[in-house]
Amino acid sequence: MRKNKLGKTDMVVTHLSFGGIKLHKNMPDKAENIVSKALDLGINYVDTARCYGDSEVLIGAVMKNRRSECYLSSKSIRRSKEESAEDVNISLKNLNTDMIDLYYCHDISREQHYEKIMSDSGTLPALKEAQKAGKIRYIGFSTHRADLAMKAIDSGEFDAIMLSINLFDQEFIKDVVPYARKAGIGIVGMKPLAGGAFQHPQVALRYSLAQDIDAQLVGISHISEIEEDFEIADNFKSLTDEEMKKLEDEAKELGKDFCRQCGYCLPCTVDIEIPKVFLYERYAKRYWIGDYAKEQYALLEVKADECTECGKCEERCPYELPIIEKLKSAHELLK
Incomplete structure (x- = not known):
């Protein structure tokens, strides 16, 4: 499979990479087996986050014996310096490693979140200290807002940026991706299927892989999924006009006002799922x-x-x- 240098870092990552958001203890296919299968296939970048339930721990079980086979990234959704520093230490323990390659400020999708993480009492100073201490190597920024992505790039503080890369998020593809590329910042795609909204997931994944990004994360629930996705990436084919029209028709039908199934709205105060x-x-x-x-x-x-x-x-x-x-x-x- 194609590999790409992640911006100005020394990380050379597989174009298709593993997203740990769907991992949990009660999966039909054991989570550890899914992660192991991804590594067996040669996928060399595994991403997770502190707020992804058991994901870090489940990935960490595999890292006990296979840490040298992949780059690891995690994320903190906390905004204060103290809490973010605590998250880094928990991530290190959960992932069974003494160093995480890339650590993100997670889901910075509101102006006040951006201002907080960039302040002296925010996440960025905590990650810089962790970097200086050798706990993490590079610092990333994940967002669902194009304008905040631009601000993050302009700040010069981040080595990589994580963005939604699918047909719905054209602002990212048309504006942010080339801007990040020009700045030498690594580009990691997420949500290629827009939270499962597309009825033709293989076509949607190929659309995302066709964009000018370094790595496209895919969330995996079954071993068969990682095998299928790997096959798509390993034998990549551009979309035909007919396939592109199919995706565009779906996008028109869905509009913009639909749930991407990220779960960030939870917990509900009255426990509505x-x-x-x-x-x-x-x-x-x-x-x-x-x-x-x-x-x-x-x-x-x-x-x-x-x-x-x-x-x-x-x-x-x-x-x-x-x-x-x-x-x-x-x-x-x-x-």
Whole structure:
């Protein structure tokens, strides 16, 4: 498979790389086996985050014996210097390593988050100290906002940037990617399937891999998925006009106002499983399995109509979705 130098770092990463967001203890295919399979295939960049549940620990179990085979990255979603420093130490322990190659300021998608992490009491100083101490090698920045990505690049403080790379996020592809490339900053793609929204995932992945990025992360739930994705990347083919039209038609149908299933809106103050509600709504609207969607919705302990409209979820959503109103319409469809 093609490998690319990650910006000005000395990391040479596989074009298709492993995203640990979907890993958890109760997977049908054991999480450790999935990570091991990725390494067996030659994938050499593995990404995770402190807020990805058990992901760091599960990856760390594999790193006990295979740390030398890959580059590791993790992320802190905390904003203060003290908490971010604590996260780095926890990540090191969880991942069974004494050094993490790349550590990101995670999901900087609001102006106030950017200002906080860049301040003397924020995440960036903590990561610089960790870098000086040899705990991490490079510092990254992940975001869902193109304007903040530009600010991060202009700051000169970051070695790599993580962006959503799919047909919906054209601002990143058309504006941020060439800007980062010119600045010599490593470019890591996430969300190639837009949170599972595309009905033709293989085509969507090929679209993302065709962009001018160094690594495209894929979240994996089954061994068969990493095998299929590896095959796509290893024998890459550009999209045909027909395939491109298929993706564009899907994008028009979805619009911009849809849930990417990132889960950053959680926890809900009354325990509504917000991403699941929107997933079942998608099943009913786009996959023509309305009866199944309603059955699954009925099994949720807390229904969407129990929303208290506190607004906490909307504050957290990196895509600034009108979650409260969307929950109301989803409940009407699924009840």
